[in-house]
Amino acid sequence: MNVESKIAERVKEVPPSGIRKFFDIASEMEGVISLGVGEPDFVTPWNVREACIYSLEKGMTYYTSNWGMPELRKAISCYLSRRFGLEYNPKNEILVTVGASEAIDLALRAILNPDDEVLIPDPSYVAYMPCVRFAGAKAVAVECRPEDEFRLTPDKLEQKITPKTKALILPYPNNPTGAIMTMEDLEAIAQVLRRTDIIVISDEIYAELTYGQRHVSIASLPDMKERTVVINGFSKAFAMTGWRLGYAAGHPALIGAMVKIHQYTTLCAPIMAQVAAIEALRKGFEDGFASVEYMVKQYNMRRKVMVNGFREIGLECYEPKGAFYVFPSIKKTGMTSEEFCEKLLLDQKVAVVPGTAFGASGEGFIRCSYAYSIDNINEAIKRIGNFLKKIL
Template sequence: MSSMQKYISNTVKSIPPSGIRKFFDLVSQTEGVISLGVGEPDYATPWHIREACFHSLEQGYTMYTSNSGLLELREEIAKYMKKGIGIEYNPEDEILVTVGVSEGVDIALRSLIEPGDEVLIPDPSYVCYGPGASLSYGEPVSLPTYDEDEYRLRPDVLESKITDKSKVLILGYPNNPTGGIMHKEDLEALVDIIVKNDLIVISDEIYSELTYNGKHVSIASLPGMQERTVVLNGFSKAYAMTGWRIGYACGHPDIIGAMTKIHQYTIMCAPIMAQKAALEALRHGEGEMRKMVEDYNYRRKIIVSEFNEMGLTCFEPKGAFYCFPSIQKTGMTSEEFCEKLLIEEQVAVVPGNAFGESGEGFIRCCYAASVSNIEQALERMSNFCIRHIK
């Protein structure tokens, strides 16, 4: 069959495949694998949320909604945002229901970026930010963060990377892959730089409920930041609703209006059944969500303690459900470590460099797995480290 590569956009050609998916092609070919790789709760969506979906189908809710999403869902999101991060949003024109946070990232970038604009991205970070910037014809710019800083973005690093082309700063905290968070004082240290350089912030807060020490703080809640911040959040992680693909964006009506234009021409609307389920999650799902977060916290303590015991130094993640231990004592690259661990011990973790250059020398492990799987994986990894740590 002849190649069709000449027809493919050069922008798309220039984007490497996801480092996570590339690695998991290997996993699918290996039997008996315990995976600490996929960033997904091991819980099923709570029954009452699923039941709300069933009832919506029985009642004939199978049609389109408003492009912006069900008004009653947007009203509930507005209540949640006021209670959770102390910000008031108008459900009429400042909230958009999206197909997951991933769509929110995509259409926020496409709404804001002109060709050549620079998008500032902490590194390591979620894999879609850089490619999303490139697909919007922007230029992703890496902002290195460091283990010794618990992966908080330092103001001096931000300031050093700003040019006259800088337009958007993406903040993904609690952070995937590191589990790092930004405290209020960390965010306050960024505000003057952001305002002085007229940056817009896209704040991905999908893990906001998974904050273990204290309460999550949104940069949008700080003085002068609400109008220049697009807050993205959703239901996948806290409510175990990854497959429902339901999220939302909150921000200035001009920006939300621009995002809605793209959304209406590409997506139309999020599925009504998923919106009905999300409505139930917000109204009655806090109890189950808190229980899941307590379980993650318990698993977090187990996995961090064991990694440090076996010689894979790991700072204590303060949010999300990932830890990011160093594998530098083995002398291997991140990819070499993960491939050998998979072959020798049938444990799957993700190379840290899949999340950016600053992730080299580390691995991402997800502790949203069962305790028994975590314990078995840790035992196998300990055996691996006995053989390979120098």
């Protein structure tokens, strides 16, 4: 029996993640400095870990509601209201998921039919297009240009809308570019969307990680809440990547459809992670989210070091306003993004991600994370500078 022939065509057509290739190579080399992994280098705060340990000691090892623990949903509702001015009923408008990734997948599967189209800003997170394809629909890239600071513009959006357009994924603050959307930017997009029946899937996992101004959710704009599913989680802001806990907030009909898929495929998020998340929010309400603010200050310092470092070695580098990535241009080298990353890794033992891993518009760029120590950042930039001297 030829097992390979039994694999679904839509799965075969999706290539492996463009991020993993370089880190599989790097993992077998000694002395490599990686600027590639998109996760905080902070440990989950002790009070959060302790809450999880205590829950295990009490024997809390059972299923929760498909929707998530009521106490956690109430805390998420309060958090969204206090931090971003979003009002959601915890009873039927909030679903707790296994990471924000599951929430994105559920939202897409809940609304998509064959031949539907989903608009995705390009470049953006590697999982969006595969998730759309796995749902049997078509992913349509919307170019975001460096001259627009990688923001989604209304003219680019409008050019891609067709009668088949079902949804728009709005991933800001953005991975990989670090771009954000201001209130004015979002209102311009909303003016286009209000003339349509397009659903917005707003991935706001980096909402707490902005520099100079607070994140604004498109769901907070007039007439946009009903058509928007807000996706968020605990991975980035609370240094809880391995806990795999996210959530979706939106119209009861949309969230209800997502719960239907969730209950048959995942059932519920792990109770220990939910207990930990309750503690993370409880402490945040108590101390004004001091641990979050501390991380943001540290990231901001590293952000400035990395941006200035790339500019000093001769690479054009847009200043990111959110997340923890920079997206410098390597076009002056004449190499493709993938070629540059491969040669840099072999020559200088620095691992970065080719911009093309995030879409065709990422050609000519590399993604570098500053969720690393200042020493590692400085050493990596020094090595990249040495590499540039050899090839230019």
